[in-house]
Amino acid sequence: MDFLKMLKCCLNPKVIIGVLAVIALFYFFAPQLLRYSGLLIVLICPLSMVLMMSMMNKGQNKSEKVFVCPECGFSYKDAEWAKKCAAWCKEHHSCNLEITSHAVEQNKI
Numbered sequence: 001m002d003f004l005k006m007l008k009c010c011l012n013p014k015v016i017i018g019v020l021a022v023i024a025l026f027y028f029f030a031p032q033l034l035r036y037s038g039l040l041i042v043l044i045c046p047l048s049m050v051l052m053m054s055m056m057n058k059g060q061n062k063s064e065k066v067f068v069c070p071e072c073g074f075s076y077k078d079a080e081w082a083k084k085c086a087a088w089c090k091e092h093h094s095c096n097l098e099i100t101s102h103a104v105e106q107n108k109i
């Protein structure tokens with residue numbers, strides 16, 4: 001069992017800060033709940049894993065594949081639109097609003 005990796009996972013500073021904040025809240029507002037703080041610490045591991053997994057998923061969504069028109073640089077989710085745009089751009093040296101309205105927003109690199 002890869003205990004060290006698990007431990008590294010648990011040492012995600014954001015998760016530790018979050019758990020400490022919750023324990024502090026318990027301490028100030030509901031001291032009778034403090035006995036459950038041990039349970040909370042046990043939950044750090046699965047919690048941080050879920051957190052990391054959701055972060056990874058977000059990263060994957062960002063790198064979604066798009067088709068870029070080589071003429072104007074607009075990107076499209078659909079290869080068809082990218083082709084149409086490229087054809088139009090080559091012919092007219094300007095962008096067709098109807099086509100570019102299908103473009104996806106992209107962070108400038």
Ligand SMILES: [Zn+2]
Binds near residue numbers: 085086095
């Ligand atoms: Zn284009």
